[in-house]
Amino acid sequence: MTLAEIRDVLDAEVIVGEEKLDLEIRTAFGADLMSDVLAFTRAGCLLITGLSNPQSVRAAYALDIAAIVVCRGKPLSDKFIDIARELGIPVLWTRFIMFETCGRLFGAGIVGCIREVHLEEKQSAK
Amino acid sequence: MPSEGYEEYLEGIYEIFGRDFVDAGIVSSQIKNGLKSRGITESIIRRVAVITFEAEVNIISYARQGTISYYVLPDSIIIEAIDVGPGINDIELALQEGYSTADETIREMGFGAGMGLSNIKKSSDAFEMSSVPGEGTRVKSTIWLKGKQQGEDVT
Numbered sequence: 451m452t453l454a455e456i457r458d459v460l461d462a463e464v465i466v467g468e469e470k471l472d473l474e475i476r477t478a479f480g481a482d483l484m485s486d487v488l489a490f491t492r493a494g495c496l497l498i499t500g501l502s503n504p505q506s507v508r509a510a511y512a513l514d515i516a517a518i519v520v521c522r523g524k525p526l527s528d529k530f531i532d533i534a535r536e537l538g539i540p541v542l543w544t545r546f547i548m549f550e551t552c553g554r555l556f557g558a559g560i561v562g563c564i565r566e567v568h569l570e571e572k573q574s575a576k
Numbered sequence: 577m578p579s580e581g582y583e584e585y586l587e588g589i590y591e592i593f594g595r596d597f598v599d600a601g602i603v604s605s606q607i608k609n610g611l612k613s614r615g616i617t618e619s620i621i622r623r624v625a626v627i628t629f630e631a632e633v634n635i636i637s638y639a640r641q642g643t644i645s646y647y648v649l650p651d652s653i654i655i656e657a658i659d660v661g662p663g664i665n666d667i668e669l670a671l672q673e674g675y676s677t678a679d680e681t682i683r684e685m686g687f688g689a690g691m692g693l694s695n696i697k698k699s700s701d702a703f704e705m706s707s708v709p710g711e712g713t714r715v716k717s718t719i720w721l722k723g724k725q726q727g728e729d730v731t
Contacts, residue, residue, distance in 0.1 A: 485689030488630060493622055501686045505633075508601025512608060512625035514618065529598075537605065 451475055451560055453517055453540055456496070459558050460519065460544040460551055465531055467517065467540025475516050477563040480552050484509050491515060495563035498551050504529050511537040519544060521551045582654060585647040592635045592642050594661070597685045600636050604629040607646050607655075614648065620719060623699040624653055627717045630692040631657035637682045638662065639712065652701075655717045663709040671697060671705075 454471040457464055464471070479491045480498035484505060487497060493514035499506055502524040510518055517540040520526060526543060534541045544551055588610055590603040608625045616624075628644055635642040635657065642659030664670045671693050678688025693715075697703045700717035707713040 482686060483689050484633075484686035485691040485695075487686075488626055489689075489691045489695045493618070503685065504598060505600040505685060508605055509629060512601060512604045512622075512629045514622050514625075 451555075451558060453542070455558070456517075456519070456555065456560075457542055459554050460542065460546055462519065462542040462544040465520075465526060465541040465543050466534040467542075470517075470540045473516060473540065476560065478552070478555055478560050479563045480521075480548055482548075488513065490564055490567060492563040496555075496560065498548060498555075500524050500548060502526050502530055504533050506530075507533045507537060507539060507541075510539050515539065517542065519551060521546055521548045582647050582649055585649045585654075587646050587648050589643055589645040592632055592644060592659075594636060594638070594640045595681075596636050597681075600633050600685070600687075601629055603632050603644050607644075610646075611648070611653070616648075616653070616721070620653070620721065623719055624655060626699045627655050627696050627719075628657075630696045631655065631715060633687050634692050634715075635659045635661075637678060637687060642712070651721055653719045653721065655719075657715045658712065659714075660712045663711055663713055664707040665709050667705055667707060 453473045475496045478496040478498055481487050482499055482501045487509055491513050494516050496517050496519060497510055497515045498519045498521055500522045502520050507530060519542045521544055523545040588607060592603060604625050607628050608621055611621045611624060631644055639659035639661030642657060645656045647654040669675055673694045674690040676688050676690035682688040696715060696717060701720045702718035704716040
């Protein structure tokens with residue numbers, strides 16, 4: 451799916467990244483907890499979050515996240531937008547809640563960047 | 577704490593202050609850019625970025641101040657995070673996923689899920705940690721530049 455199609459499915463506004471609307475995205479991860487974003491996202495995925503502070507953009511940059519969808523109509527600070535622009539990370543903004551956002555994208559063919567998490571197993575594997 | 581014989585490979589050292597949440601991730605971005613300009617592969621840079629981001633958030637969340645240094649050796653990258661702060665009494669417990677002593681402010685920022693240290697460990701090929709309660713904590717991560725280490729998920 452392209453970023454433009456994602457925008458349409460989510461009835462979203464493109465806040466940053468008008469020039470990257472043909473970016474192809476196949477996977478996503480949704481969370482408000484940056485700790486989980488850091489632990490579970492994979493490079494190239496879409497990040498769906500309601501956390502609109504500057505750290506989320508920097509985390510997205512660190513993790514090679516393709517683009518951010520800010521859901522629930524969370525207000526975006528100028529700082530958030532400036533940093534996203536500076537780091538070259540597209541930002542879409544939608545009024546849909548996270549459940550609705552994820553459901554619409556899943557229905558349109560986007561899948562999770564991972565499917566499930568087995569903390570215990572991973573730990574004992576070390 | 578002096579580093580052991582790899583001082584000449586120091587690429588950068590960054591100072592971080594406790595409770596400076598707004599700037600969380602800046603050091604990680606800078607180190608990432610530094611490695612990009614050296615032509616290090618993306619999957620390795622991503623692991624370094626995760627390690628440095630988590631280390632940064634840890635210092636901001638729990639310590640008074642600290643430094644993150646990174647070294648690029650011929651065969652590896654070493655990241656050292658050294659802080660002055662309360663230290664950790666039980667390192668094994670602190671490494672457990674889900675264990676956290678985070679307060680409300682940390683959680684409001686989206687952190688404090690108890691994933692940080694285990695995430696650093698998972699992203700490293702070699703991981704060392706030591707702490708003196710009441711003084712501070714030191715974390716050292718090594719990532720090999722050649723060949724994927726067993727058990728590492730770098731996708």
